[in-house]
Amino acid sequence: MRIHIQNPPPPADGSPDPFIITAAQVEQAAARGGETEAHTLSFGNDAASFAAGIADAEAVVTTPGQILGRFPVAAPRLRMIFCTSAGLDRLLPFDWLPPGVALLNNRGVHSAKVGEYSLMALLMLAARVPAYATQQRAGVWKPFFTPILRGRRLLVVGTGDLGAAGAREARRYGMHVTGVRARPAPHPDFDAILGTDALDAALADTEFLLLACPLTPATRNILDRRRLGLLPAGAGLINVGRGALLDQDALCDLLEAGRLSGAVLDVTVPEPLPPDARLWRTPNLLVTPHVAADNPETYNVDSLDIFFANLRAARAGEAMPNLVDPGRGY
Numbered sequence: 001m002r003i004h005i006q007n008p009p010p011p012a013d014g015s016p017d018p019f020i021i022t023a024a025q026v027e028q029a030a031a032r033g034g035e036t037e038a039h040t041l042s043f044g045n046d047a048a049s050f051a052a053g054i055a056d057a058e059a060v061v062t063t064p065g066q067i068l069g070r071f072p073v074a075a076p077r078l079r080m081i082f083c084t085s086a087g088l089d090r091l092l093p094f095d096w097l098p099p100g101v102a103l104l105n106n107r108g109v110h111s112a113k114v115g116e117y118s119l120m121a122l123l124m125l126a127a128r129v130p131a132y133a134t135q136q137r138a139g140v141w142k143p144f145f146t147p148i149l150r151g152r153r154l155l156v157v158g159t160g161d162l163g164a165a166g167a168r169e170a171r172r173y174g175m176h177v178t179g180v181r182a183r184p185a186p187h188p189d190f191d192a193i194l195g196t197d198a199l200d201a202a203l204a205d206t207e208f209l210l211l212a213c214p215l216t217p218a219t220r221n222i223l224d225r226r227r228l229g230l231l232p233a234g235a236g237l238i239n240v241g242r243g244a245l246l247d248q249d250a251l252c253d254l255l256e257a258g259r260l261s262g263a264v265l266d267v268t269v270p271e272p273l274p275p276d277a278r279l280w281r282t283p284n285l286l287v288t289p290h291v292a293a294d295n296p297e298t299y300n301v302d303s304l305d306i307f308f309a310n311l312r313a314a315r316a317g318e319a320m321p322n323l324v325d326p327g328r329g330y
Helices: 023-032 047-054 111-126 129-138 163-173 196-202 250-256 299-315
Strands: 002-006 038-046 059-062 081-084 102-104 153-157 176-181 194-195 209-211 236-239 260-267 284-287
Touching: 002 194, 023 299, 038 047, 059 299, 081 250, 102 299, 111 129, 111 163, 111 209, 111 236, 111 260, 129 260, 129 284, 153 163, 153 196, 163 176, 163 236, 176 250, 194 196, 250 260, 250 284
Parallel strands: 002 038, 002 059, 059 081, 081 102, 153 176, 153 209, 176 194, 209 236, 236 260, 260 284
Antiparallel strands: none
8 A cells, every 4th residue: 555654843952853654653564464565654744745645545644734735736646634632623615625534533543641631730729839939939838738639529621532531531530520412311430421511500500510522612711701601710720622612711710810720722713822822811710732532652653553444444344433524523
């Protein structure tokens, strides 16, 4: 099979990028998967190498940013685009996708890391660490005596890999975890599952809120000003999904008013967050630069294993587990 790997350009500051895919990594993944079919590889990291590589490629492995705006393009043999990202909202709508070409993501790669991050954020919110950070900058000594996580309530919006990973860690600490999803059905990692039509009522009984759903037209601004106002006084919020899931200004207003006790955001609008952004100055708020879900030691290994697993499924005439549904957006 003819496979083209389109990597991002090297970082401008010359620092190493741990997520650049190498020929050795591809060959090792093929061997782990027991691949018997011969594969011809090409690599690129700019517009010219993309055009040359995709011209006769049957499969492309790349990031969403490397194919954004590059279609339509002459690719008569192309059958599959595998993106090394779970969220493909940057590529919406999918009207650029050539007919008959399968679009896949790397869903499943992020669970372990985002589970740890979510637990870290929950512990920080429960212990009021964002508030202590704000006080430290102001030179204020004011203790908060807080209960442990056990028995407290977490609401998770989005029950896919990210949300389920956070739910598992929370339940290990004795929390009661409710999930919200578009099509409610029982889930082993949650104590209860609700449909999005029940979100308003669920927010009113929430101590901690974890946003972990994909960004689609249906979920954009799902936590708008009205819904954020439904959270009880003192609630804490975590976002590991996408920044556009919530109204950032409304969140800042609630934090500044002391209505919410704290928030931890790994995703923002825009990214990177400019130095003059209000989020940097908002009290009781911690921002991390979109690092919650990516383990540099395993990311490429796991992504390539998923790519070859989907390739084997396609060859066998089976459903590809990471196939993106253009209608749902994920």
